[in-house]
Amino acid sequence: MACYGSKPAEFLRDQPSGTLPAAVLNGRVLGSSDGIIAQVLDLPDGPGAVCDIDARDDPRCRMLLDLERQHFSAWLRWLTGGETNKQIFVRTLDAVENALAQSKDGPFFLGNRFSFIDLMYAPFLERMAASLAYFKGFIVKGPTPYLSTLSQMDTNLHAYQRYPHLNKWFLAMEQRPSYVATLSDFYTHAHDLPVQLGGCVRLESQQADAxxxxxxxxxxRHGILPKYEPLTPTHIHGTLPRLEAAARLARNGPAVARFAARGISMPGFPPVRAELADPNANANESILPTIDALLRLIVIRLRTDAPPDKKDTIISEWLATSAQAKERTAAQDAVKCLSYLRDRVGVPRDMSQPAAFALRAECNSIIDLISS
Incomplete structure (x- = not known):
């Protein structure tokens, strides 16, 4: 898969096809999730030796893994095809819901026992929830009980009612720090899946458009929670996501500034198929001082507990004294660069879901102030 650009030579030496996943264990190159997990479980000091996630001895294991493959195929057919594939998908989703309902002593596929079966389902159920909401207007993942707006409850409650056991599984998974650390957001999935899958078919409807x-x-935006994307538990911890975003930005400030400065550069050559990826682009050096200053202000705003209007005073004072920012062309270029950065914050590659929301909101606040 080269949709994001060329792979490093050291990777291609082990995996000439360039495809993912890939792992080298005991000198063997493994190119499938199933194969990697099986090998890791068999390692003397692997997870199977320290916790009970190896469920290959459970009589339900084979059936559940077969169902995962069926559900994965049905999801892909509907996502990349027409509405005639919807009913097949719904039947397999109902089967997943029923399988979880059979585990009466806990939320996981084997009840209270968290196992590698949950690991096999996790990446595809996560992508399914995001992609079907975005492309088909089909809500699978219901509102987050511990932090939901009234509009979220009204909009998504039917998903929780139809798939209660699946939603309990999502909630149980989100209590595991290792899962939350790898959890993406709906935006990232919606924009990275089409190029990986060769395209996703949009359903044109009022709900899907909304x-x-x-x-x-x-x-x-500040003070606005997503209406359709359930929130993770870390949204509860008010300032922590903002501090995470500030730390990531401050730690890599010069590199992030150069990345944002691609926003007014020519596209790189050769181009890549991914819409939001341009690894061969170069920074526009002339805008770097302005972008560096704006990113420093974003860090200050992320670290400041002052209300938004007070923070707006900080940026307004800076804009009033910056000759470069007052020039209309420079201001427009700064908006393009901040928009370029905002649209390319990836989760979890760059930061967690709530931190990404905080950073994108701050970028929008600066953009609004510059544009006003």
Whole structure:
């Protein structure tokens, strides 16, 4: 898969096809999730030796893994095809819900026992929830009980009612720090899946359009929580996501500034298929001082507990004294660069879901102030 650009030579030496996943264990190159997990479980000091996640001896294991493959195939057919594939998908989703309902002593596929079966389902159920909301207007993942707006409850409650056991599984997984650390957001999935899958087919409907607008931009504002994307537990911890975003930005400030400065550069050559990826682009050096100053202000705002209007005073004072920012062309270029950065914050590659929401919101606040 080269949709994001060329792979490093050291990777291609082990995996000439360039495909993912890939792992080298005991000198063997493994190119499938199933194969990697099986080998890791068999390692003398692997997870099977320290916790009870190896469920290969459970009589339900084979059936559940077969169902995961069926559900994965049904999801892909509907996502990349027409509406005639919807009913097949719904039947397999109902089967997953029923399988979880059979585990009466806990939320996981084997009840209270968290196992590698949950690991096999996790990446595809996560992508399914995001992609079907975005492309089909189909809500699978219901509202987050510990932090939901009234509009979220009204909009998504039917998903929790139809798939209660699946939603309990999502909630149980989100109590595991290792899962939350790798959890992506709806926006990232919606924009990285099409190029990986060769395209996703959008359903044109009022609900689907509203969900896409919410995921793409509408929720990236101060004081506004996403209407359709359930929140993770870390949203509860008010300032922590903001501090995480500030730390990531401050730690890599010069590199992030150069990345944002691609926003007014020519596209790189050769181009890549991924819409939001351009690894061969170069920074526009002339805008770097302005972008560096704006990113420093974003860090200050992320670390400041002052209300938004007080923070706006900080940026307004800076804009009033910056000759470069007052020039209309420079201001427009700064907006393009901040928009370029905002749209390319990836989760979890760059930061967690709530931290990404905080950073995107701050970028929008600066953009609004510069544009006013």
């Amino acid at each position: 969900i896409r607008a919410d995921i793409d931009k509408n929720a990236w």
